[in-house]
Amino acid sequence: MNRRPHRRDPEGHRQAILDAARTSFGERGFARATVREIAARAGVTHGLVLRQFGSKEQLFLAAVPGHRELDQVIAGDPETLPDRVAHAYVARMEANAAVDPLVVLLRSIASDQQAAAKLYSAMEAGSIRAYREVIDGPDAAARVAMLGAQLIGVTVNRYIARTGPLAEMPAPALAEHLARVLRHILFDRAG
Amino acid sequence: MNRRPHRRDPEGHRQAILDAARTSFGERGFARATVREIAARAGVTHGLVLRQFGSKEQLFLAAVPGHRELDQVIAGDPETLPDRVAHAYVARMEANAAVDPLVVLLRSIASDQQAAAKLYSAMEAGSIRAYREVIDGPDAAARVAMLGAQLIGVTVNRYIARTGPLAEMPAPALAEHLARVLRHILFDRAG
Numbered sequence: 001m002n003r004r005p006h007r008r009d010p011e012g013h014r015q016a017i018l019d020a021a022r023t024s025f026g027e028r029g030f031a032r033a034t035v036r037e038i039a040a041r042a043g044v045t046h047g048l049v050l051r052q053f054g055s056k057e058q059l060f061l062a063a064v065p066g067h068r069e070l071d072q073v074i075a076g077d078p079e080t081l082p083d084r085v086a087h088a089y090v091a092r093m094e095a096n097a098a099v100d101p102l103v104v105l106l107r108s109i110a111s112d113q114q115a116a117a118k119l120y121s122a123m124e125a126g127s128i129r130a131y132r133e134v135i136d137g138p139d140a141a142a143r144v145a146m147l148g149a150q151l152i153g154v155t156v157n158r159y160i161a162r163t164g165p166l167a168e169m170p171a172p173a174l175a176e177h178l179a180r181v182l183r184h185i186l187f188d189r190a191g
Numbered sequence: 192m193n194r195r196p197h198r199r200d201p202e203g204h205r206q207a208i209l210d211a212a213r214t215s216f217g218e219r220g221f222a223r224a225t226v227r228e229i230a231a232r233a234g235v236t237h238g239l240v241l242r243q244f245g246s247k248e249q250l251f252l253a254a255v256p257g258h259r260e261l262d263q264v265i266a267g268d269p270e271t272l273p274d275r276v277a278h279a280y281v282a283r284m285e286a287n288a289a290v291d292p293l294v295v296l297l298r299s300i301a302s303d304q305q306a307a308a309k310l311y312s313a314m315e316a317g318s319i320r321a322y323r324e325v326i327d328g329p330d331a332a333a334r335v336a337m338l339g340a341q342l343i344g345v346t347v348n349r350y351i352a353r354t355g356p357l358a359e360m361p362a363p364a365l366a367e368h369l370a371r372v373l374r375h376i377l378f379d380r381a382g
Contacts, residue, residue, distance in 0.1 A: 109297055116351070156343050
């Protein structure tokens, strides 16, 4: 992925920056990777990265898998939303937990709590915005935040600690369980 | 707490070890604190600490607040169990999140994933054992693990990242919300 795009090629730049960001975040973690280093790796200026992506948090969210697909997962029948979210989450994590934004976030807590907080805030704000398209009611934001908390907790259990019932059950069983829990959290009623 | 107990005073030894453990885990985190250092601080041998507590994980669980009280929270009417767990969790975290085992666990993920996994495993096994006294059914262990995941996620959100709806709501509102979610998770029915 070492292409050095021509300066008049904005889409090439964008791709080069995203490739560089994935490499840097993967190698050095969220807290230690810098926009400057990502820009250098992509062969563009620091200023161009910030103009295109706004901040390190936004660049991270644009570069990592999962977050970009959230809008697509959410679009559709609200009735089956918990199933779509649970299955998309499990599929994404089973495929590549190591570079997943939730895992990167959790790993960054110990090294730089402030960076982790900013990243969490950006992820959560994006999620709440996306869910609010289909979930309403006075405590919709709190319910979406509780859903996010459940996914964080399952991530710690199955993909980081890798121990106990949630780590041992087959992926389809986890998706079923999780869909039921997320249905309760989002709609506050039995599955 | 610098008492050096007489060698024939097992209860004094136990207290000295627990005091030393709290200090070491608080100062150095779970991964970096060692049984040897805790023993030296307590004025006892390494072997005595291991004979009394079994392992660093077990010593941690014995020394930190919260975990020891779980049996007391769980004992009682199963119908109001989710409320008791939610309120005890929120009260404990609001009082002193920094030394809470869930926070120490999450902070230890980045520095030593294997240590974090062992600690998670010990905490989860203890919790499942305690809950199994009052929760039954074929997937009781999975439901208790999902409950643990929810608490982990709320901890990340409110007490570590400290941002978003779950961090902003007053503690009593969080306890109410959480009780409803935990009721769903444990009993798989509407609150």
